[in-house]
Amino acid sequence: MINLSSLDLNNKNLVIRVDMNVPIKDGDVHDSTRIKACLPTIEYALENNAKVLLISHLGRPIEGNFEEEFSLKPVAIELSKIINMDVELIDTLESNKIFKSSSNIQVLENIRFFEGEKENSQELGYKLGSLGDIYVFDAFGTAHREQASTHAAIMNAPIACSGLLLEKEENFLSQALKKYERPYVAIIGGAKVSTKLELIKHINEVADHIIVGGGIANTFIKSSGLNVGNSLTEESMLEIAKSILDKGKIILPNRVLTSKTFEGEDTKETSIGNIGKDEMILDLYLEQETKTLINNAKTILWNGPMGVFENSLFENGTKELSKEIAKSNAFSLAGGGETLSAINKYIKSDDVSYCSTGGGAFLEFMEGKVLPSIKALNSKKIGS
Numbered sequence: 001m002i003n004l005s006s007l008d009l010n011n012k013n014l015v016i017r018v019d020m021n022v023p024i025k026d027g028d029v030h031d032s033t034r035i036k037a038c039l040p041t042i043e044y045a046l047e048n049n050a051k052v053l054l055i056s057h058l059g060r061p062i063e064g065n066f067e068e069e070f071s072l073k074p075v076a077i078e079l080s081k082i083i084n085m086d087v088e089l090i091d092t093l094e095s096n097k098i099f100k101s102s103s104n105i106q107v108l109e110n111i112r113f114f115e116g117e118k119e120n121s122q123e124l125g126y127k128l129g130s131l132g133d134i135y136v137f138d139a140f141g142t143a144h145r146e147q148a149s150t151h152a153a154i155m156n157a158p159i160a161c162s163g164l165l166l167e168k169e170e171n172f173l174s175q176a177l178k179k180y181e182r183p184y185v186a187i188i189g190g191a192k193v194s195t196k197l198e199l200i201k202h203i204n205e206v207a208d209h210i211i212v213g214g215g216i217a218n219t220f221i222k223s224s225g226l227n228v229g230n231s232l233t234e235e236s237m238l239e240i241a242k243s244i245l246d247k248g249k250i251i252l253p254n255r256v257l258t259s260k261t262f263e264g265e266d267t268k269e270t271s272i273g274n275i276g277k278d279e280m281i282l283d284l285y286l287e288q289e290t291k292t293l294i295n296n297a298k299t300i301l302w303n304g305p306m307g308v309f310e311n312s313l314f315e316n317g318t319k320e321l322s323k324e325i326a327k328s329n330a331f332s333l334a335g336g337g338e339t340l341s342a343i344n345k346y347i348k349s350d351d352v353s354y355c356s357t358g359g360g361a362f363l364e365f366m367e368g369k370v371l372p373s374i375k376a377l378n379s380k381k382i383g384s
């Protein structure tokens with residue numbers, strides 16, 4: 001893969017695919033974490049005397065339509081404030097507009113407004129890839145999607161390279177995927193086994209212990225033959241859950257918090273062998289042995305909350321887990337939207353060795369898959 005730092009950027013026009021898919025509330029950016037994650041590449045390009053055109057998607061508009069709700073205007077305004085420079089928003093791919101502004105930073109309107117993005121159109125990819133001298137791919141969060149701006153543009157660009165964020169993600173994620181030290185403890189929580197089955201299967205091959213929580217733990221508990229009442233479980237996953245459980249690496253919770261409703265009616269601390277018909281497991285307590293495993297680990301991978309932590313009544317497990325990870329000296333890697341919001345809520349992102357900006361891309365990378373954008377970048381040589 002060609003790296004940004006290996007190229008001469010002086011007086012070059014750089015088209016950079018970033019992931020600025022941020023939450024917008026009342027027309028303003030609600031959380032600018034993803035914008036800030038793109039800054040190293042943008043600043044590096046500007047310092048090296050290049051002009052920049054940024055491409056991103058935002059939300060899920062209907063392709064071919066301009067929808068105000070999904071405009072990147074608030075993102076361009078926020079970026080301008082953060083970087084303290086003029087940022088021009090443009091809504092066309094016409095060459096008389098692109099790189100012709102007095103501003104060194106332009107933002108192209110939501111790429112999902114342009115026809116052909118979703119189906120990885122070669123025509124759109126060719127246009128995007130030819131807009132500048134170099135196509136820089138830095139949107140790790142979308143690297144698992146084979147779309148025009150994440151795949152065809154890379155394939156069609158005269159020169160395509162990775163940005164600094166992509167490089168960083170690859171380095172840190174590879175450390176937990178290939179260059180890990182033992183003991184390796186994975187913590188997998190969240191709602192459903194089905195959305196993380198491939199990750200669980202892959203991690204079951206490499207990790208020493210897998211601590212499960214949330215709805216995922218419920219399905220494993222049920223597969224062990226215990227009654228979980230009204231808890232969220234997936235019937236279709238019981239058989240595969242049982243076969244994974246039989247490998248002996250899964251660590252189930254013992255003490256849990258149940259309730260009759262998500263609002264917290266009749267909340268009760270109990271053990272997993274004692275769940276009533278009309279009760280749901282909504283949170284767990286970390287056993288001392290589980291804490292010791294985390295403490296002794298040299299590598300920790302975390303994805304998914306331990307309970308319905310959005311409600312403070314059911315945040316204990318996720319909070320305790322965050323604090324244990326923060327205390328640990330292991331190489332710790334976290335990823336996924338809910339996981340990062342738990343980290344921001346209970347500890348600091350600096351307490352974890354690396355917080356990935358990817359959700360789906362993080363999961364697929366950690367399943368051992370080669371992501372389409374990375375595969376495309378790997379196929380490029382200078383001048384190809």
Ligand code: AMP
Pocket residue numbers: 189190191192195213214215218232281282283303304305306307308309310336338
């Ligand atoms: P995921 O996106 O798969 O990581 O799932 C995160 C969601 O799982 C959060 O919104 C939690 O509220 C939810 N969740 C966690 N534990 C449970 C549980 N025991 N029962 C139902 N939902 C849960």
